[in-house]
């Protein structure tokens with residue numbers, strides 16, 4: 001038995017048992033611990049990784065020159081493939097693990113995914129080849145002790161299961177077709193040295209050997225652990241988080257392979273030490289007999305709850321039989337996990353730092369997506385056309401200052417406003433009854449059920465219009481006045497004014 005697994009035998013017995021049965025359980029455990037290092041990073045002084053060109057060691061040898069260097073090899077592949085294929089840019093992508101391999105799979109609707117063919121990255125057939133299953137419908141439901149919960153059905157929302165690795169692999173092939181582009185595995189970002197007319201990135205291999213590469217622009221796509229995002233945002237890269245764990249497994253006895261369970265709460269809040277948490281499940285049929293199930297909760301990044309993926313995974317394996325009936329043939333094919341980031345912009349517009357001179361952040365490193373239903377993948381697909389065209393134009397025009405680069409962002413005022421709603425789903429044992437989140441969300445489901453289907457589709461696809469949100473909010477306040485008190489308790493003066501500022505910014509934005 002491996003020593004790493006042994007270490008968690010007493011502390012996380014359910015996780016220990018499940019991972020011991022996996023061939024690569026030890027490797028996943030190592031990776032989970034690496035992601036969990038995020039919580040420690042938040043407590044430490046911020047590491048300075050953006051350095052002046054004058055600090056570049058005199059003996060540094062440049063190993064390659066590129067238009068764009070991408071640090072991180074997940075969503076970067078989609079952006080880099082467009083930059084290489086459509087705009088002929090020479091790109092380099094490196095990842096400290098294996099590029100184009102994700103620790104999660106994705107759901108999206110086909111209509112949204114087709115943006116990847118509209119932009120010319122893939123053919124429609126190629127896009128269809130990564131969809132491993134389509135569902136007839138999907139639903140959202142929040143627990144009521146008396147069984148009176150409203151199950152809200154919706155079509156064409158997150159109804160396609162995408163094989164993430166296949167999609168990223170196809171993007172990787174497109175990058176490699178463009179001469180001069182490079183993709184490197186097991187290379188870690190160390191720091192970067194900025195000059196007036198270029199940037200040099202220091203990368204280390206698994207043995208600690210340093211390599212230096214030169215580019216016009218460094219694209220930071222290192223996800224939640226990005227040290228660049230940490231430095232630019234002075235140690236507060238996220239305000240809220242959504243720790244998420246799950247499995248791709250087969251052998252459940254009661255799953256419906258035609259239906260996506262978009263959000264499913266099956267009990268009141270978990271009154272664990274700290275503030276407590278409202279656990280929520282998701283269930284998505286995947287390839288053949290496989291089924292993806294996730295467990296997650298929303299929280300403030302600095303709450304006293306245990307937000308470790310290790311702890312949540314132990315809870316997942318303990319509670320999974322309460323969510324789905326596990327048959328004799330049950331087998332876990334792959335664990336999936338990550339910390340989904342969120343940022344509350346206290347202003348009329350984006351307040352998070354997402355660029356610096358010759359540096360731009362995309363994906364979870366930029367943390368501009370809403371964690372409510374869709375997250376970074378959906379946001380990247382939606383915004384890819386302008387994130388690529390505008391960056392290409394900026395390189396051509398040599399407009400690579402912070403002021404110019406920060407305009408190239410996936411910030412969407414509607415998404416920023418909607419992300420505020422996640423605060424209502426952060427349980428707080430000091431102010432909330434155990435079923436508070438469920439009761440509130442159940443009322444939201446009833447309101448949405450009374451409105452035409454386009455309202456719920458827009459809400460769960462991050463496409464809400466301000467007048468539609470106002471309609472939902474007014475109807476909710478009328479039905480359930482308790483939401484007004486909850487707004488004060490959950491958001492406080494600071495958060496309530498911040499929400500109002502977000503809404504005002506949205507109202508005056510061209511994208512309404």
Ligand SMILES: Cc1cc2nc3c(=O)[nH]c(=O)nc-3n(C[C@H](O)[C@H](O)[C@H](O)COP(=O)(O)OP(=O)(O)OC[C@H]3O[C@@H](n4cnc5c(N)ncnc54)[C@H](O)[C@@H]3O)c2cc1C
Pocket residue numbers: 071072073074075076094095096097102103104105106107108187188189190221222223224225226244245246294336337338339340362363364365374375376377378379
């Ligand atoms: C379980 C789960 C399910 C999800 N499902 C959906 C969904 O259905 N739809 C949706 O829209 N979104 C979904 N998301 C969110 C989505 O997966 C993320 O938004 C997306 O993966 C972000 O991609 P990224 O490339 O920005 O970051 P990441 O996926 O975190 O990738 C960052 C990469 O950077 C590398 N890296 C980190 N540090 C360094 C370093 N120092 N040097 C070199 N490389 C480094 C990492 O190894 C990693 O490969 C889900 C998330 C989770 C956790």
